[in-house]
Amino acid sequence: MEARLQELQQEALAKIEAASELKELNDVRVAYLGKKGPITEVLRGMGQLSAEERPRMGALVNEVREAIQSRLEEKVAQLEQAVIEQKLAAETIDVTLPGRPVQTGSHHPLTAVIEEIEDLFIGMGYEIAEGPEVEKDYYNFEALNLPKGHPARDMQDSFYITDEVLLRTHTSPVQARTMEKQGGKGPIKIICPGKVYRRDDDDATHSHQFMQIEGLVIDKNIRMSDLKGTLQTFAKKMFGDEREIRLRPSFFPFTEPSVEMDISCMMCHGKGCGTCKGTGWIEILGAGMVHPNVLRMAGYDPAEYQGFAFGMGPERIAMLKYGVDDIRHFYTNDVRFLQQFKRA
Numbered sequence: 001m002e003a004r005l006q007e008l009q010q011e012a013l014a015k016i017e018a019a020s021e022l023k024e025l026n027d028v029r030v031a032y033l034g035k036k037g038p039i040t041e042v043l044r045g046m047g048q049l050s051a052e053e054r055p056r057m058g059a060l061v062n063e064v065r066e067a068i069q070s071r072l073e074e075k076v077a078q079l080e081q082a083v084i085e086q087k088l089a090a091e092t093i094d095v096t097l098p099g100r101p102v103q104t105g106s107h108h109p110l111t112a113v114i115e116e117i118e119d120l121f122i123g124m125g126y127e128i129a130e131g132p133e134v135e136k137d138y139y140n141f142e143a144l145n146l147p148k149g150h151p152a153r154d155m156q157d158s159f160y161i162t163d164e165v166l167l168r169t170h171t172s173p174v175q176a177r178t179m180e181k182q183g184g185k186g187p188i189k190i191i192c193p194g195k196v197y198r199r200d201d202d203d204a205t206h207s208h209q210f211m212q213i214e215g216l217v218i219d220k221n222i223r224m225s226d227l228k229g230t231l232q233t234f235a236k237k238m239f240g241d242e243r244e245i246r247l248r249p250s251f252f253p254f255t256e257p258s259v260e261m262d263i264s265c266m267m268c269h270g271k272g273c274g275t276c277k278g279t280g281w282i283e284i285l286g287a288g289m290v291h292p293n294v295l296r297m298a299g300y301d302p303a304e305y306q307g308f309a310f311g312m313g314p315e316r317i318a319m320l321k322y323g324v325d326d327i328r329h330f331y332t333n334d335v336r337f338l339q340q341f342k343r344a
């Protein structure tokens, strides 16, 4: 009996050693340790043994079972580890491979310029104000000292919706609305960016829809020198510290006196070139001291409050800043154009 057990143990261990798959090991376990296996059979034969021999033989059977069992477990663990290692080797990731590029969008150049101008004026204490694009004739013209039939209305060819409603031709109506809301009391310091519309044929320098940024300051003791200082700061921050400004007399119905501001040409530094048409100066915006009629119509007493205003076109500023030669590029949105303005 003892010899038979030794034999079974050696047989089983040899098979375990030879096994190369988990399934084979399971077969060995069922065959040798299972209820119908040879070791169980040996146990059944114990009844014929003498009382002294029985415990010794019992212990021996247990030893054999345990030896097979523990060797089996070791081998299972070995094979499982091998499977994991094989998998890891097969799935190796090359971390040096370049990643797949992710397509990102970018700020529209007009948005970027408008935000830059907004930031600049917010830094000087201005707030942003907005108004409707579908506007009343009253705010677009009348409240700005442009009564019906005024010849200066022709300067801004308009899209009328009804006799009294139109697409705003400029952002100046936001001035009139803001002053009126204040009820003729207290200071105002705003800039108003937004879309405006004119009945123009589109070409390299005209668009039937474009952007404007309006500025308005109302307070006691506001003078022309305040306007000049503000415009100077704006020009230098926007176009470089070495920019000079020049104010030329002009006419707007809502300001008196009115001016147009030029900056010294950033291409030729005043010598004269194609960009400045040989003059050394580039026109940037219109401005002036708020007309007493405009103040009065909004409820302000011109003897107590004064103000200055200015209006500019961000397209023109973006065209100068980035050397864009056609305003239509801003509205046709060719990605090859837009991608050039990706911010780092």
Ligand code: DAH
Binding pocket: 169, 170, 171, 172, 214, 215, 252, 255, 285, 286, 287, 288, 308, 309, 310, 311, 312
């Ligand atoms: N609204 C004028 C335009 O569209 C621009 C302008 C000029 C606005 C002078 C102003 C200003 O506030 O003071 O042509």
